[in-house]
Amino acid sequence: MDAYWKRLGPGGKTVRQAQIRRAGYPPQSSTVSNKGDAEAWGRKTKAAMDAEGWVDCRADRRIPLRKAFA
Numbered sequence: 001m002d003a004y005w006k007r008l009g010p011g012g013k014t015v016r017q018a019q020i021r022r023a024g025y026p027p028q029s030s031t032v033s034n035k036g037d038a039e040a041w042g043r044k045t046k047a048a049m050d051a052e053g054w055v056d057c058r059a060d061r062r063i064p065l066r067k068a069f070a
C-alpha cells in the first residue's frame with residue numbers, strides 16, 4: 001500500500017510524505033519536496049524490494065553518537 005500526503009516542513013514550507021507498506025517488509029517512509037519525487041521514491045523502493053536488492057538501513061541510523069565517533 002502506498003500513501004502520500006502533504007504536511008508542513010521546516011520553515012512552514014509544504015512537503016510531501018510518502019509511505020510504502022509491503023508484506024514481509026517493515027514500513028518505509030520518506031519526506032520529499034513534491035508529489036512527483038514522492039511517487040518516484042515509492043516506485044524505486046518497491047522495485048528494489050521486488051528485485052531483492054533492498055536493504056533495511058534503519059538499524060544503521062540508530063547507532064549511538066558515542067559509538068559513531070569512537
